[in-house]
Amino acid sequence: MTSTQNTSELPAPIGHFGPYGGRFVPEALIGALEELDAAHQSAMVDPVFQAELSHLHATYTGRPSIITEALRFSQHAGGARILLKREDLNHTGSHKINNVLGQALLTKRMGKKRVIAETGAGQHGVAAATAAALFGLECVVYMGEEDTRRQSLNVARMKILGAEVIPVTAGSRTLKDAINEAMRDWVTNVDSTHYILGTVAGPHPFPTMVRDFHKIIGEEARAQVLELIGRLPDAVLACIGGGSNAIGIFHEFIPDANVRLIGFEAGGDGVETGRHAATITGGSPGVLHGTRSYVLQDANGQTVESHSISAGLDYPGVGPEHAYLHDIGRAEYRAITDKQAMEAFDLLSKTEGIIPAIESAHALAGAMIVGKELGPEAVLLINLSGRGDKDVETAAHYFGIPL
């Protein structure tokens, strides 16, 4: 008999969406993840926590966010009715605030005094720095050096808000490496520190917890659309990097079988070029950053660098619930190139007077395609997840506008 024989029972997998999700992390983090899981579960059923969060959303975030019908933009989308869920009007300029306020409240409940966060475009970093300022927490934000250059304005915003921004020089110097560095910090300082992960990826409970803090988007939007037009939309559209704004608006609609859910990934130069961040469209199942999902990877399981004009979508992984929704056919995922996204960015600005985040412009480009497919009878609900102020420099460069 070999001593490798082992009859001890393995504990059941936790936090799965079909074969996806779970926990693939150093044992050092298990205690913190269990503490967080317990705090999340108790908070979800605690009326005091919910009241506190609702109050913050009403008096600080600016919820509920409104719906804007994009009448002129509609002409470029096959005449379909285009309803924009205006998460760009939230405090700090994107949906990210929904999650950070929830996690900051949990941090307070767990008695921790320091938070860390990763950021790509800087939206989540700014949101985390904002929540830390509001709650008096020490805040460190990890950001790929490449992204600190692309998004220097957001670096300044985080510093003004009192956060320390650490540029990450390892690997591809983007979001993926910022997450690695944040994980290393967390492993080292887990007693004092909560990691405010910014998307629906990472080890359990993050995908579920971050979704729970963003699902308010879809809850509000579903009711708003019903009130506005007396029926549900034909399709709900969102951009997907890690997938937090998409899961936020999709979730309430999952039981509505007739409502199509469509996520638009960053196609970069085109999926066929290999220079993209379309993880579901162009990747394969694997494990990255503590969760099993689709991953951009090579034959040896090494993560492949992603490419997108949008720093917020420039990530070679995706949330496990999206992987599952894709596999069971409940949601569709398509790729939008940089060029298509920038056309939509320009169009929304010029037809509606709304400058979208380049991330969200991927969903708008998707609306232009889906609208033409479905025609003028269709109603499309689009999550306008962020505003484009942070992207003005990138856009000016792209369109050749002198600064």
Place this chain on the structure above:
Amino acid sequence: MSTPLEEVFVKTRLENRAALIAYIPAGFPSIEGCKRVIEVLAQSGVDALEIGFPYSDPVMDGPTIQEAAGIALEAGTGSSEVFETVKYAHDAGLATVVMTYWNPIEKYGVEAFAREMANNGGSGVVTPDLTIEESAQWKAATNAFGVNTIYVVAPSTKGERLAQVTAQCSGFVYAASLMGVTGARSTISSGAHDLVTRIRATTSMPIAVGLGVSTREQARDVAGFADGVIVGSAFIKIILEAKDENSALREVKNLAQDLAAGVREGR
């Protein structure tokens, strides 16, 4: 049949000392240079070798091993080079384990990975980010091929969880001496001794301590309470800083001999 790794601990227990386990990523400092380092380690008192599978996103590793992994990946190191290195180390007389993050195993194929380990003389695999909840397929595959499964426990691993994890270990239990990433430290945290004591209460399996050990004195201290001492970053650092390969090999030899003396002075 027991693995060469298990035999090492039988031998070191008889000799009333701790085993010395060295770590080096496959393909570092180059695919062939790695073999020359292994040759030197095998001749300098090292009992077992932990071969790192270089990975793009090593969240448990500090800057030293990250840099080495980057060099190895640049050199084109993949699964076939890892298995080739395992075979080389085994043939050089070292009990050999692979340390790898989970995704390269999943991508290679869980069963196939366990089978290739066994085919190349590998004793076991250290999986720092594989939790026991996600281990069912891995345990079945390693059992089938007689490969040891080594899980890493941390100072924060407590109570029932600690017993659950050590119950899944074979070969040895990897005790991380501190909360943090790999890398040389000037002192070994007092938490290491406490953790080893707590592990002992759950299992009779040998316990090896890693993270932060770099000197003869530290090896001696750890050998006083653990069954194995794992040294990684210290070897890599001297290879990274050496002016050429010959001086690197000379310094690797000196450090290995020092550490080998240390693990014999602990009790």
